[in-house]
Amino acid sequence: MASERTKPLTDVIALAGESSERGSCVDDLPKRIERYGKAKHRTGLNIQYLSNPVDLCIDEVGYLKRRLEACGNWLVFRNYYTVGETRLAKARFCMKHLLCPLCAIRRGAKSLAAYLDRFNEITAKNPRLVPYLLTLTVTNGEDLQERFDHLVNSWKSYQKRRRDYLDKGRGFNELCKVEGAVFSYEFTFSEKGWHPHLHAIILVDPDQLIDFDFKASGLKKSQSRLSQEWLSITGDSSIVDCRPIDTQDPAKSFAEVFKYALKFSDLPPKENYHAYAILKGKRLQGSFGLFWGVKVPDKLTDELLDDELPYIELFYKYTDAGYSVTHHHHHTGGERPQVRIIEPLDDRSDLALEKADKFRSTAWWLIEKRERESQ
Numbered sequence: 001m002a003s004e005r006t007k008p009l010t011d012v013i014a015l016a017g018e019s020s021e022r023g024s025c026v027d028d029l030p031k032r033i034e035r036y037g038k039a040k041h042r043t044g045l046n047i048q049y050l051s052n053p054v055d056l057c058i059d060e061v062g063y064l065k066r067r068l069e070a071c072g073n074w075l076v077f078r079n080y081y082t083v084g085e086t087r088l089a090k091a092r093f094c095m096k097h098l099l100c101p102l103c104a105i106r107r108g109a110k111s112l113a114a115y116l117d118r119f120n121e122i123t124a125k126n127p128r129l130v131p132y133l134l135t136l137t138v139t140n141g142e143d144l145q146e147r148f149d150h151l152v153n154s155w156k157s158y159q160k161r162r163r164d165y166l167d168k169g170r171g172f173n174e175l176c177k178v179e180g181a182v183f184s185y186e187f188t189f190s191e192k193g194w195h196p197h198l199h200a201i202i203l204v205d206p207d208q209l210i211d212f213d214f215k216a217s218g219l220k221k222s223q224s225r226l227s228q229e230w231l232s233i234t235g236d237s238s239i240v241d242c243r244p245i246d247t248q249d250p251a252k253s254f255a256e257v258f259k260y261a262l263k264f265s266d267l268p269p270k271e272n273y274h275a276y277a278i279l280k281g282k283r284l285q286g287s288f289g290l291f292w293g294v295k296v297p298d299k300l301t302d303e304l305l306d307d308e309l310p311y312i313e314l315f316y317k318y319t320d321a322g323y324s325v326t327h328h329h330h331h332t333g334g335e336r337p338q339v340r341i342i343e344p345l346d347d348r349s350d351l352a353l354e355k356a357d358k359f360r361s362t363a364w365w366l367i368e369k370r371e372r373e374s375q
Contacts, residue, residue: 018109029077029086037322039101040072042265044100049269067094072102075316075323080309087302088319089313096299097261098276104261106300111285112258114296115182115201116251122180122203122290123247129179129203133253135241137197144187144194144278151185151196154234174226177208180290183275184260187279189271199257201245203290260284 018032041122050065071094078089088106123129138154141147162175185199224240231238245253261284264272287294305311310332316323 006075011303018105020113027084027310029079032086033075033316033323035105036072036102037318039105039265039325040318042101043068043071043099046269046272049273064096064099067096068100070094071096071100073318075318077303077314077316078311080305080311080316082310083305085103085305087304089304091301093300096276098264099272101262101265103300104265107261108255108258110300111296112251112254114294115258115287115291118294119201119250119254126179126203126290127287128206130206131245131247131250131253132202132204132242132244133256134181134183134202135197135201136200136230137195137237137239139236140190140193140195142193144196144275147194148185148187148279148282151198152235154230155198157233158230171289173229174224174228177204178202178289179205180288180292182257182285182287182294184257184285186260186263187275188263189267189275199260201254201291202242209301218283258285350375 016245018035047065047068050061050068057062070092072091074091075088076090078087093103093106094100095103097107119131135156136151138147138151141150158173158175161171161173162178165171165173165176180203181200183198184198186199188195200201227238227240230240264275267275310330312328312330314328315326318325
């Protein structure tokens with residue numbers, strides 16, 4: 001059995017647990033800290049690989065290594081104990097989500113929350129629409145760039161056929177039944193090469209499910225028009241899947257779409273860096289129809305509650321053992337918070353006291369710097 005630190009980070013339940021980009025209840029904080037600790041550990045494997053670069057651009061490697069090393073070393077949470085909620089208030093992120101699982105988790109959480117909000121708005125206004133999880137694939141290959149371009153171009157061709165029907169009234173196809181979609185490109189790697197595929201949440205009119213819902217139609221996937229149309233576009237793949245999502249727990253299905261960046265964390269470091277080098281700057285998610293125009297916040301911390309609410313600010317530091325609370329301060333509203341060291345200072349030597357004073361100064365610098373940046 002894999003150890004806790006080597007288990008894949010892409011569990012959709014774990015990402016679904018991040019579904020509120022605004023924060024989480026106090027009881028969920030330990031699990032959240034555990035997720036972030038596993039993510040930081042996985043980032044460390046990429047740092048080790050970048051520390052011994054072979055045939056890599058040294059300048060870029062040095063830059064990436066410094067960014068990854070500094071990411072998430074400190075996390076500052078606000079525990080709004082009177083309402084039982086916590087918020088990730090302050091942190092330093094590298095924003096290299098294809099190499100950094102911590103940034104991937106936070107980025108995925110932001111996207112998931114934003115699109116779940118839109119989904120709830122859409123279904124409230126259009127209760128007739130049925131949500132599905134759609135998966136499309138292309139054949140494996142050794143060349144990631146070529147396979148990525150093939151998948152992207154195939155999906156664009158399918159969307160163009162849909163637009164041509166909507167604009168000109170001819171060339172009806174299965175994708176025309178979709179009134180809105182949010183999608184992402186995902187990649188895995190094995191001895192068979194790179195396996196690119198697409199996950200999408202789609203909204204469909206129930207009167208047009210004849211050949212879209214395999215269970216409802218009684219068709220095998222290979223017999224469906226969806227499969228045949230996809231094969232005619234790709235020329236190499238008829239492998240498709242389309243299944244209803246659990247509308248009682250839509251976050252789990254949405255997490256399938258937004259875990260795409262975390263999938264890079266399942267790759268060995270060498271392949272992870274190769275994928276980053278090929279795909280950095282590429283758009284790996286998108287939307288159309290009723291999902292178009294959703295704004296995903298760039299900031300990876302949580303939305304904070306009213307400053308008039310009392311809260312305890314918890315400082316977590318990452319070490320090889322994971323995240324642990326080093327100090328905290330209590331804020332009752334409007335006052336200058338006092339930093340308190342939680343761990344007792346058993347060592348009263350001058351050196352220990354000097355380190356403690358330096359630690360307090362660093363904590364205050366972090367607080368004041370982040371407060372200036374948020375203004």
